[in-house]
Amino acid sequence: MRVKRYVVNALPEAVTMIRSELGKDAVILNTKEIKVGGFMGMFRKKKMEVIAAIESNQANPPASPQRLSNPQVEAAVEQILKTAQRSAPTAVMEPPTTSPVEKQNHSSEREQHIIDEIRDLREYMVKLSKQNTQTAAMSEHLIKLNEHLIEQEMETQWIERLLQAIMDKQTEEGSEFGREQVWEHAAKQLEEWLQPYGGSGISSQARVVHFVGPTGVGKTTTIAKLAAEQTIKHGKKVGFITSDTYRIAAVDQLRTYANILNVPLEVVFSQMDLPRAFKQLEERELIYMDTAGRNFRSELHVSEVNSLLQTTEPSETILVLSMTGKTRDMAAVADHFCKYGVQKVLFTKLDETSVYGAIFNLIMNFELLPTYMASGQTVPDDIEKFQVDSYIRQLLRSNAP
Ligand SMILES: Nc1nc2c(ncn2[C@@H]2O[C@H](COP(=O)(O)OP(=O)(O)OP(=O)(O)O)[C@@H](O)[C@H]2O)c(=O)[nH]1
Ligand SMILES: [Mg+2]
Incomplete structure (x- = not known):
């Protein structure tokens, strides 16, 4: 794992730097408000310390647009970054009447919100890439079945188990199933699961x-x-x-x-x-x-x-x-x-x-x-x-x- 520390004025600045230096798979491990510079403890400037990390085998990928092939993810990243920039805790955005304590609470709440959003996005990306790996191994008929069951709101864990069972059968029989076989095996497997309750x-x-x-x-x-x-x-x-x-x-x-x-x-x-x-x-x-x-x-x-x-x-x-x-x-x-x-x-x-x-x-x-x-x-x-x-x-x- 490669870990890097950034000292910035506001979180969005760090997000942009992390993105370009460590790539889009980087995660923010910690953020903290710190004070830097000054003279004899006075005139110190408020800054933000951001610790980010990336798995070492993925380290330092240039932020090339090709890295995220999925336009949905790309759009989501852009959205998060925009939100982050909009809600940046800058002095200009603070209402003049807010007390320093309130200000601090307010901005740390917003930072937490941004961090949560980034974390959610990361989880979503991991999930999506897992799905992509699974769909890559799936035939067009299995993909159709997958899509159908998602539309039917069957839980993901059951869909995955069902598709895996059909793929295992395929491997066992040594040939890729045609459309009819896929749906027949799906029905058979579902029946096997449901029969004890029927x-x-x-x-x-x-x-x-x-x-x-x-x-x-x-x-x-x-x-x-x-x-x-x-x-x-x-x-x-x-x-x-x-x-x-x-x-x-x-x-x-x-x-x-x-x-x-x-x-x-x-x-x-x-x-x-x-x-x-x-x-x-x-x-x-x-x-x-x-x-x-x-x-x-x-x-x-x-x-x-x-x-x-x-x-x-x-x-x-x-x-x-x-x-x-x-x-x-x-x-x-x-x-x-x-x-x-x-x-x-x-x-x-x-x-x-x-x-x-x-x-x-x-x-x-x-x-x-x-x-x-x-x-x-x-x-x-x-x-x-x-x-x-x-x-x-x-x-x-x-x-x-
Ligand atoms: N479309 C449709 N409507 C139904 C069905 N079963 C009941 N309804 C309708 O649903 C509405 C509510 O039915 P109720 O039998 O009063 O429901 P309930 O559970 O006793 O309601 P509460 O006692 O108020 O909790 C009625 O308009 C029924 O005609 C069904 O299978 N299909
Ligand atoms: Mg009733």
Whole structure:
């Protein structure tokens, strides 16, 4: 590693020098405000010391424009440098009323901000160059598959594992796969990963089934769909309990379905009402319990709803998630519920998206068992059991042969 120290007036000056002397792969290790010159401790000038380093095998590359072949990276570097120059802590930019302490805090915050940006950029560049190395070894069909799965929002780590598995197969068979083979092997590998989680459904042993999930994901509608299936198709005696008393209309919504399906409904306001509700429904073979949608990224709400799910009956809790939700939010909600032992998930609103990677990510990362997929507002038709093969077909669709 080659390390170099720069003493400058402001950070952007150093960035420019580092860039031209050490090249674009250099990293800033440390920055510090120092005082130089002066006479007997007086009239010393404030300067900035910047320590930068570069891996020795990359040392001293001239800052030739060809070094970064990717125009995106080049543009990002330019942007950072511009930002750095704009926010340089020069005296001219300081408002006249600012006290020296405030000034110092202010400028060190800005410097930190610039350093963070440079660090982020560096990480991004490393990631990009890794991707470039991987794509260099990939055939045009693998590149297409990669692009498709990125569009489907499958997590990078899973895409990389999938592509690697296909490349390993290629090496094993000693010839490069054609388009069809690539997609077939992708489907096969995905199936192998997902199969252990497939075919779960809702346990036939469970007499009580709770539905939990964020606001508006379709819990109540899903309960109506499933209850219709159980009463009409299987002739089961179903009962409803709702604890969703936050919104007045919520009880009415379930009551409407209860009336249509001729299913008794009990309303509970707290955990204490549960024994009474179960007593009222003791004749029922299957009880679906609706809960209020809350912001379940908050663990407090998760523990709150969990207190309503206690029962001595054989029971199961289904986490309902809408495909219109953001992947990261869904993961946060899933993470919280998994801590409370929830294992089953039901995905809704598949009709409102063409991006299906989140389902795969959630199943694989949280070992959730998918039960049903709902794809429309119509009760009772728009729901079907989760099938691994049809899900994979959906995930690989548009570009599949
Ligand atoms: N497009 C589409 N809409 C759905 C689906 N499932 C439910 N909806 C709609 O989503 C909206 C909310 O559905 P609800 O069943 O009230 O959702 P919820 O989770 O009970 O909502 P809260 O009780 O308020 O948390 C309604 O307009 C439903 O018709 C689905 O699979 N696809
Ligand atoms: Mg509801």
